Amino acid sequence: xxxxxxxAKKILxxxxxPLGLGLVLIxxxxxxxxxxxxxxxxxxxxxxxxxxxxVASSSLPGYFMxxxxxxxxxxxxxxxxxxxxxxxxxxxxxxxxxxxxxTAADRYEEALFRVMEGIRLFKxxxxxxxxxxxxxTPLKSSDAEAMADLPLEMGVSPSxxxxxxxxxxxxxxxxxxxxKLGDAPFALVTSAGHMARAMRIFRDRGLKPIxxxxxxxxxxxxxxxxxxxxxxxxxxRLTAGMHEYLGRLWIKIRSSILWNAKDLS
Numbered sequence: 001x002x003x004x005x006x007x008a009k010k011i012l013x014x015x016x017x018p019l020g021l022g023l024v025l026i027x028x029x030x031x032x033x034x035x036x037x038x039x040x041x042x043x044x045x046x047x048x049x050x051x052x053x054x055v056a057s058s059s060l061p062g063y064f065m066x067x068x069x070x071x072x073x074x075x076x077x078x079x080x081x082x083x084x085x086x087x088x089x090x091x092x093x094x095x096x097x098x099x100x101x102x103t104a105a106d107r108y109e110e111a112l113f114r115v116m117e118g119i120r121l122f123k124x125x126x127x128x129x130x131x132x133x134x135x136x137t138p139l140k141s142s143d144a145e146a147m148a149d150l151p152l153e154m155g156v157s158p159s160x161x162x163x164x165x166x167x168x169x170x171x172x173x174x175x176x177x178x179x180k181l182g183d184a185p186f187a188l189v190t191s192a193g194h195m196a197r198a199m200r201i202f203r204d205r206g207l208k209p210i211x212x213x214x215x216x217x218x219x220x221x222x223x224x225x226x227x228x229x230x231x232x233x234x235x236x237r238l239t240a241g242m243h244e245y246l247g248r249l250w251i252k253i254r255s256s257i258l259w260n261a262k263d264l265s
Contacts, residue, residue, distance in 0.1 A: 094133045
């Protein structure tokens with residue numbers, strides 16, 4: 001049941017993003033245009049889908065949305081300051097990877113930045129533990145197990161490396177980390193755009209994460225000549241930002257449902 005809910009959420013969310021919604025409008029318009037009585041409505045739908053994709057893929061909307069999230073995340077962390085704060089655990093949240101035949105350094109996507117930042121902080125905190133999270137799905141093996149190869153190749157001792165292979169998403173990671181970390185402060189490593197939402201989820205669980213962002217994608221404003229031109233990068237940034245804000249909305253809805261359920265019980 002948990003797997004069904006996970007995949008249903010992923011599939012439904014596609015149509016909330018500009019690419020999915022824009023394509024739906026265009027294909028709907030093409031279908032309506034085939035009907036003589038709905039030709040004008042079909043043309044309007046095609047135009048709306050095309051304009052949506054054009055605006056969403058320009059550089060500025062994605063930049064401003066993601067830049068705000070990254071500002072909330074704060075700067076890179078200093079491992080010496082973390083050590084002085086009592087941090088002894090560096091927790092790296094899972095990211096997209098390739099689990100098929102590939103070298104340890106070549107199988108990563110977003111996870112590469114997270115793992116490398118985790119290794120940097122781990123090596124700067126004497127006696128620390130590096131925790132890597134990432135669950136499996138019916139279609140592939142655990143992300144955490146695949147992500148663990150790179151730290152080992154870069155000299156992290158197996159005894160200083162812990163894997164959490166059961167987490168499907170950030171909500172799961174917070175729930176599972178609560179058992180491992182208790183109320184001790186720890187370094188939470190994830191992408192800068194994802195950090196604010198992750199911090200809220202972990203703090204709601206009573207944990208004490210210290211934000212250690214990485215993978216900043218919107219630190220500098222795009223060049224002027226790209227402000228109004230459609231680019232794949234612009235669409236990716238906007239989609240990433242929308243994903244985080246929709247995630248925040250889902251947290252509020254979920255919390256409200258759980259709160260009302262407690263009141264009724």
